[in-house]
Amino acid sequence: MDSMKHRRLQELDHSDFEIVNGEPDIRGWDVKNLQGQKIGEVEELIVDAQQKKVRYMLVDLDDNELKLDHKKVLVPIGLAELHEKDDDVILPNVQAEHFRSLPAYDKNNLTPQTERRICSAFGRANETMITTNTKENHPEFYKHDYFNDDNLYKHRLHEAQSAKKESEYEKGLRLWEKRSQGGIIPNDSDSRENYREREVEENARVEMVRNRRSTYEQRRGGRGRDDYRGHDNSIEGRIRDEGLQDA
Numbered sequence: 492m493d494s495m496k497h498r499r500l501q502e503l504d505h506s507d508f509e510i511v512n513g514e515p516d517i518r519g520w521d522v523k524n525l526q527g528q529k530i531g532e533v534e535e536l537i538v539d540a541q542q543k544k545v546r547y548m549l550v551d552l553d554d555n556e557l558k559l560d561h562k563k564v565l566v567p568i569g570l571a572e573l574h575e576k577d578d579d580v581i582l583p584n585v586q587a588e589h590f591r592s593l594p595a596y597d598k599n600n601l602t603p604q605t606e607r608r609i610c611s612a613f614g615r616a617n618e619t620m621i622t623t624n625t626k627e628n629h630p631e632f633y634k635h636d637y638f639n640d641d642n643l644y645k646h647r648l649h650e651a652q653s654a655k656k657e658s659e660y661e662k663g664l665r666l667w668e669k670r671s672q673g674g675i676i677p678n679d680s681d682s683r684e685n686y687r688e689r690e691v692e693e694n695a696r697v698e699m700v701r702n703r704r705s706t707y708e709q710r711r712g713g714r715g716r717d718d719y720r721g722h723d724n725s726i727e728g729r730i731r732d733e734g735l736q737d738a
Contacts, residue, residue: 500546500601503536508543508666515573515647517548522571522580528556530590533580537565537601539633543666545640546633547609548580549596557587564593565601565609567637575646589613603628610637 503509503518510516522530535549547565555561572581592612594605606628611617615637636642 499541500537501540503538506538507668508538511667517580520578520580522550525583531555559590563596565596569637569639569642571643572645573643573647
């Protein structure tokens with residue numbers, strides 16, 4: 492079993508969490524600046540398993556229009572905004588030099604020091620992050636606008652409101668726990684049948700992610716965004732068109 496499941500910061504695809512039905516899943520979306528230049532693509536989301544919050548986007552800088560070296564980097568979720576209409580993620584206050592200063596993503600080295608280095612690259616003052624504990628960041632570290640995922644919905648508040656469910660959840664990119672096991676390796680008391688069912692569920696999830704990303708790629712390289720807008724572009728419509736209803 493992937494040891495990442497036992498870490499506080501985890502890749503969403505390898506965690507026991509998923510985006511609440513009705514919320515936009517931005518994985519696979521283009522990342523652009525205010526001028527419409529492509530910076531990269533959202534490959535993954537990094538979640539805080541303790542707080543059930545999205546902390547970072549993993550952005551693949553391949554095929555960018557800013558002459559950036561190809562690497563994968565983490566961007567704090569609060570720096571991003573959804574485009575009003577298109578399936579694009581906008582970084583309004585991020586420049587090319589910020590990305591050049593970012594460390595390449597290493598899932599095995601996502602330490603507090605790495606997080607502070609990421610925030611420093613975007614201009615956050617070091618004194619707001621200092622702690623004597625080298626294994627954890629300051630308790631106020633995430634109480635910063637860089638991690639305010641409400642910023643993501645500035646231009647789509649009407650969609651966020653229409654997607655609300657009766658159950659309680661936090662604002663922003665909402666997560667819910669998929670399995671009560673929490674990613675713990677089953678002990679001897681677990682039946683083999685139950686373990687096999689979880690294994691089947693995991694395989695189905697991987698196939699769903701693969702199909703979702705394939706759909707995004709086909710839409711970009713095939714019909715294009717203008718043709719796609721002829722479809723229902725609401726959150727519910729996109730879920731239906733892309734086959735994500737059971738995600």
